[in-house]
Amino acid sequence: MLKLKHYFKKFWIPILFCIGLLFLQSQTELALPDYMSDIVSVGIQAGGFDSAVSDVLSEDTYNHLLVLMDNKDQETFEKSYKLVKANDVDEDILDKFSKADGQNLYLLKDINDKDMDKLEKILVKPMLLITSIDTMDPNSKEYQERFGDLPVGMSPYDVLAMLPKEQRAEMFTEIDNQMEAMGESTLKIAAGNGVKAEYTKLGRDVDQVQNDYILATGIKMLVIALAGTVCAIACGFLASKIGSGISRLLRGDVFKKVESFSNEEFNKFSTASLITRTTNDITQVQMVVIMFIRIVCFAPMMGIGALIKAFQNTPSMTWIIGLVLVIIFVLIGVTFAIVMPKFKVVQSLIDRLNLTMRENLSGMLVIRAFGN
Structure with a gap:
């Protein structure tokens, strides 16, 4: 991802806008449980007072x-x-x-x-x-x-x-x-x-006071939920635009690079390998960019926000959420350490598979000709 940083610079405005939308979405999702709690504790148990x-x-x-x-x-x-x-x-x-x-x-x-x-x-x-x-x-x-x-x-x-x-x-x-x-x-x-x-x-x-409180709080919840949904949809749309924009630039640069190859360099790469790099590999980069914006940026906001909420409401229970966050980060780190090498192997196998398929397809007419 670090090698792609100069591509990200061209999309820094929509990326910042996405981060802002993710922050708003995290705030709406963190606020909804409080309003639900208010409906139960204040609206029902305290009669709306x-x-x-x-x-x-x-x-x-x-x-x-x-x-x-x-x-x-x-x-x-x-x-x-x-x-x-x-x-x-x-x-x-x-x-x-x-x-x-x-x-x-x-x-x-x-x-x-x-x-x-x-x-x-x-x-x-x-x-x-x-x-x-x-x-x-x-x-x-x-x-x-x-x-x-x-x-x-x-x-x-x-x-x-x-x-x-x-x-x-x-x-x-x-x-x-x-x-x-x-x-x-x-x-x-x-x-x-x-x-x-x-x-x-x-x-x-x-009774009227209670009904008015529950109705007002319910309307606030609906507005907050709607705002969170709009932020999620807008962020998903922008993330897709950013991912497709980066992949478009990557494919253009790869194509220009391939055009500049000498005959000796062309012999090092098969046609199937070049197709795989310009299609499957760049598509994977595009998906990683989208997932990075939608999940990797969103998860810390939710974790830190939940920690702050827990500290404000019940300071004695903050250590539990802090411990859970540490465990989650450790699990994510271990998962990345295990998955990334296997992911590289899978990409190499896909490259070999495409090469074999192309050889089979391109040699089909020759084999039929000899068969006839």
């Missing part, structure tokens, strides 16, 4: 969340929401949240992505705790052990608010350790269920 941040909070839930935060998080949380009195709630909000009429609501402000990510991290734990407390049976053993027999009109959040700061900090540290063991995807589902419970309490049609 992919964030711990609720656009609308009732006054009770807002106060409960404050109890479950430290002072620094409380400050950020309070800056992100604004209080809207019951009389000032928009009709659009009331149309979506049928049970919010007559309630004071806290609405999420228009904040940037950085602040949204910060708020997301702050609300995961409180939303998870609220979901756990609100779904707990007051008559259960766990509830009695944690909160005991509460006086009439007193909630578990009132008990938490009265705890000393040191005891609350110790409790939150224990909860943080438990959350780390749960994993990011589980926390996302649990926090999303907390927002879903809040929406249900305010009268929002959560």
